[in-house]
Amino acid sequence: MxxxxxxxxxxAREIPMLASRNDAAQEExxxxxxxxxxxxxKIVREHFEDCVNRRKPDVIRHNMTEDFLDHDGPxxxxxxxxxxxxMMRAMYEKMTDLRxxxxxxxxxGDKVAxxxxxxxxxxxxxxxxxxxGFVLWRFEGGRIAERWAxxxxxxxxxxx
Numbered sequence: 060m061x062x063x064x065x066x067x068x069x070x071a072r073e074i075p076m077l078a079s080r081n082d083a084a085q086e087e088x089x090x091x092x093x094x095x096x097x098x099x100x101k102i103v104r105e106h107f108e109d110c111v112n113r114r115k116p117d118v119i120r121h122n123m124t125e126d127f128l129d130h131d132g133p134x135x136x137x138x139x140x141x142x143x144x145x146m147m148r149a150m151y152e153k154m155t156d157l158r159x160x161x162x163x164x165x166x167x168g169d170k171v172a173x174x175x176x177x178x179x180x181x182x183x184x185x186x187x188x189x190x191x192g193f194v195l196w197r198f199e200g201g202r203i204a205e206r207w208a209x210x211x212x213x214x215x216x217x218x219x
Contacts, residue, residue: 092198096166099198103171104161106203111159111177116147124204131208143206154179154188171196178216187216 092099102122109118123140132138133146150157156179163174173196178189190213197205 091204092169092200094198094201096171099166099169099171099196100164102198102201102203103173103196104164107159107161107173107175110147111157114151116144116151119144119147122203124199124202127202127204127206129206129208131206153182155182156180169198171198177210188213189216190214 094102106118106122109115110122119140123143125140127140127143129138129143132142133149138146157177158179159175159177161173161175163172165172173192173194175192175194176189177192178187180186181188190211192208192210195207196203
């Protein structure tokens with residue numbers, strides 16, 4: 060594994076960050092999109108807005124490639140478009156006021172990484188709940204081909 064230092068622009072200042080480059084992954088998926096970083100970030104932000112906040116699971120079929128792979132689908136198991144649609148419909152049913160807020164969104168090459176907070180009211184207790192997540196998206200052409208995610212355990216907002 061090779062490490063490179065690079066400057067990443069966040070908000071109004073530049074900060075040096077240590078970035079690892081997985082050469083094998085780069086060779087497996089050479090730059091597979093002509094979208095700019097800004098275009099990819101816009102697609103991801105709109106995807107979250109439509110799919111979660113506007114409750115439109117059909118955008119998954121529109122935004123993902125036919126062979127889309129979610130490496131961290133429901134139950135932590137890999138799935139495709141249908142699995143993600145089913146997961147979102149189940150979330151809408153259990154979390155009737157579910158909202159997501161994208162806090163940070165960074166793009167490099169054919170990938171976009173987001174840090175976000177998901178919030179809802181627990182139907183049984185009435186407590187305000189949330190979990191935090193990091194999602195990495197890989198683009199092919201103009202659509203999302205892969206997704207990796209990690210999330211915190213759901214908790215009452217007062218505990219954060």
